[in-house]
Amino acid sequence: MPxxxxxxxxxxxxxxxxLGERWTLLIMRNATRGMTRFEDFRAxxxxxxxxxxxxxxxxVGAGLLTxxxxxxxxxxxxxxxxxxxxxxxxxxxxxxxxxxxxQHTKPAEPAxxxxxxxxxxxxxxxxxxxxxxxxxxxxxxxxQVWLSPWRLRTPYPLAEPVPPGN
Amino acid sequence: MPxxxxxxxxxxxxxxxxLGERWTLLIMRNATRGMTRFEDFRAxxxxxxxxxxxxxxxxVGAGLLTxxxxxxxxxxxxxxxxxxxxxxxxxxxxxxxxxxxxQHTKPAEPAxxxxxxxxxxxxxxxxxxxxxxxxxxxxxxxxQVWLSPWRLRTPYPLAEPVPPGN
DNA sequence: GAGCTTGGCTTTTAATTTGCAAGTCATAAG
DNA sequence: CTTATGACTTGCAAATTAAAAGCCAAGCTC
Numbered sequence: 001m002p003x004x005x006x007x008x009x010x011x012x013x014x015x016x017x018x019l020g021e022r023w024t025l026l027i028m029r030n031a032t033r034g035m036t037r038f039e040d041f042r043a044x045x046x047x048x049x050x051x052x053x054x055x056x057x058x059x060v061g062a063g064l065l066t067x068x069x070x071x072x073x074x075x076x077x078x079x080x081x082x083x084x085x086x087x088x089x090x091x092x093x094x095x096x097x098x099x100x101x102x103q104h105t106k107p108a109e110p111a112x113x114x115x116x117x118x119x120x121x122x123x124x125x126x127x128x129x130x131x132x133x134x135x136x137x138x139x140x141x142x143x144q145v146w147l148s149p150w151r152l153r154t155p156y157p158l159a160e161p162v163p164p165g166n
Numbered sequence: 167m168p169x170x171x172x173x174x175x176x177x178x179x180x181x182x183x184x185l186g187e188r189w190t191l192l193i194m195r196n197a198t199r200g201m202t203r204f205e206d207f208r209a210x211x212x213x214x215x216x217x218x219x220x221x222x223x224x225x226v227g228a229g230l231l232t233x234x235x236x237x238x239x240x241x242x243x244x245x246x247x248x249x250x251x252x253x254x255x256x257x258x259x260x261x262x263x264x265x266x267x268x269q270h271t272k273p274a275e276p277a278x279x280x281x282x283x284x285x286x287x288x289x290x291x292x293x294x295x296x297x298x299x300x301x302x303x304x305x306x307x308x309x310q311v312w313l314s315p316w317r318l319r320t321p322y323p324l325a326e327p328v329p330p331g332n
Numbered sequence: 333g334a335g336c337t338t339g340g341c342t343t344t345t346a347a348t349t350t351g352c353a354a355g356t357c358a359t360a361a362g
Numbered sequence: 363c364t365t366a367t368g369a370c371t372t373g374c375a376a377a378t379t380a381a382a383a384g385c386c387a388a389g390c391t392c
Binding site: 006007008009010011012013014015016017018019020021022025026029031032033034035036063066068082083084085086087088089090091092093094095096097098099100101102103104105106107108109111112113114115116117118119120121122123124125126127130131132133134135139141143144145146147148149150155156157158159160161162164 | 172173174175176177178179180181182183184185186187188191192195197198199200201202229232234248249250251252253254255256257258259260261262263264265266267268269270271272273274275277278279280281282283284285286287288289290291292293296297298299300301305307309310311312313314315316321322323324325326327328330
């Protein structure tokens with residue numbers, strides 16, 4: 001993988017460089033759920049153990065996870081992998097993936113849907129929508145523009161989807 | 167890639183099955199920016215053309231993009247790749263990736279930051295936070311719980327990050 | 333009007349990544 | 363004493379990705 005332009009100016013591209021390898025998002029999902037141990041990741045994901053080693057090392061190197069000793073086996077110290085702040089900050093990404101997956105894909109076997117709840121009251125947390133503080137209102141997709149100054153000095157609208165009927 | 171459990175009960179896992187291959191997120195980012203043509207994707211991403219063929223075909227098959235004819239070259243019809251509704255619904259994922267990338271990674275060369283604006287007024291759109299309609303307030307990470315019924319019948323809190331000082 | 337370029341691919345072959353199996357080392361369990 | 367567990371590492375096969383070349387029709391170049 002000769003990453004021609006590493007560390008591109010686009011933050012989405014940079015996020016994908018760190019998070020876009022196979023297994024990485026699933027490891028971070030499990031870590032967010034509270035999983036910390038090598039063997040638990042291996043068993044839950046069904047990932048090959050050498051791959052898991054490499055992925056965990058990369059995530060530690062990238063600062064999303066950190067190795068915390070939890071037992072001393074004679075000469076060898078056992079570590080668990082805990083989220084750093086950068087790792088914890090992935091929750092909005094995971095939430096967005098979950099919402100998309102729930103809306104646009106179906107499980108092989110019917111399953112109860114995943115839910116996101118407010119601990120205090122137990123009610124559902126609403127899907128986060130873009131919000132304009134200035135206008136004090138939510139803004140939907142077709143009313144937002146993006147600005148990527150390294151490509152274009154002016155804001156551009158998002159591509160409109162083709163209407164359902166062809 | 168012997169995907170042992172395809173179409174898992176977890177919507178994050180299902181989203182990753184569709185979106186998690188190399189290049190896919192970047193193709194969808196560019197499509198969201200209005201890119202539609204094979205040659206433009208190829209040139210912008212630096213992806214090998216055979217890979218691009220395969221990825222576009224998979225995205226069309228998965229219903230995120232659709233092929234729309236735009237020219238008839240004698241025997242051959244040229245198509246462009248346009249977003250479907252499912253593809254357009256990826257904006258929150260891209261937004262979340264951009265926010266994370268902006269906060270936790272740095273470009274090789276300093277660059278003006280990417281911005282998300284309200285077309286009507288030109289002001290910034292705030293980062294979407296989880297919101298509890300019932301309590302009428304935003305809910306931060308440590309006050310939310312997730313429920314994944316196929317794993318556990320009770321809601322679980324999200325893992326806390328280790329504090330910065332080791 | 334012969335030749336070059338463009339757009340969108342497909343095919344072949346090479347490099348890289350992933351997966352599987354086995355090995356290691358030290359403590360714990362039976 | 364034997365087996366199991368946890369967290370790896372190493373070696374090799376299988377799958378995925380990349381690089382390169384080829385194709386085909388239209389359009390443009392001189």
